[in-house]
Amino acid sequence: MNLSVDFAGVTMKNPVTTASGTFGSGAEYSEFVDLNKLGAVTTKGVASVPWEGNPTPRICETYGGMLNAIGLQNPGIDVFVKRDIPFLKKYDTRIIVNVCGRTPEEYVEVVKGLENEPVDLLEINISCPNVEAGGIAFGQDPKLVEKITDQIKQNAKQPVIMKLSPNVTDITQMAKAAEAGGADAVSLINTLTGMKIDINRRTFALANKTGGMSGPAVKPVAVRMVYQTAHAVKIPVLGMGGICTAEDALEFLMAGATMVAVGTANFHNPTATADIVEGIKQFMEKNKVSDIRELIGCVA
Secondary structure, three states: EEEEEEEEOOOOOOEEOOOOOOOOOOOOHHOOOOOOHEEEEOOEOOOOOOEEOOOOOOOOEEEEEEEEEEOOOEHHHHHHHHHHHHHHOOOOOOEEEOOOOOOOHHHHHHHOOOOOOOOEEEEEEOOOOOHHHHHHHHHOOOOHHHHHHHHHHHOOOOOOOOOOOOOOOOOHHHHHHHHHHHOOEEEEEOEEEEOOOOOOOOOEOOOEEEEEEEOOHHHHHHHHHHHHHHHHHHOOOEEEOOOOHOOOOOOOHHHOOOOEEEEEEEHHHHOOHHHHHHHHHHHHHOOOOOOOHOOOOOOO
């Protein structure tokens, strides 16, 4: 039985990775999950300098999911290179580094800082607010998407995955812009913008007022966007959004995703990623599927 996939020129032992920001850089979960069982580990966002993140409270539960306004808190690339990459290299899994920035120059600085590091792919978080464009996220303007993708590709040594925001009118327009800019792959969806009111305190549940909604409630939206994107571009798609079980993951694969990422599920089930890999194997055995590629994009 073959679970391996080729994703942007990189061979993965199976199509399951972690969603950025939900798994740290692997160390926090390594006592619960054998990282060797995962196709890849996708790290928390890495910036050129340490980011403090947003004020608290910055996380809350909602029906069928959660809201977060962490603000991409991270210790910066220097700490990441010194501490996290050596840890991950102890395991037989691919490394996908999520990159964040507030200006194109900040993204490029991180990408250049990783050019000689033993990481396999770069996932570029273009849901960051672009300070040069008045705070609009890079990923909400197709011209910006193409431009930032091109700038990153000119400086990247590893294949580049552009992580798309679902907070747009037409996700395929953004995917096509990333492809035009030279992206090797796209990942989607990032979180949907949401809000929760604390009626007892008569104020916002999050200090930031709004946050990114993730979890099972967003899955039907994510599956639809992955399906549309897989049919709109020729580059591979990494699908995510509310994946909790092998059944969820298989929906994304059948919709056209070559790989899937597990995010919010890690918070309530630390072994979710490994469970999903095992569940996909069991599904293939039960249905006499010898190669995972038979399932990818099988829904036309």
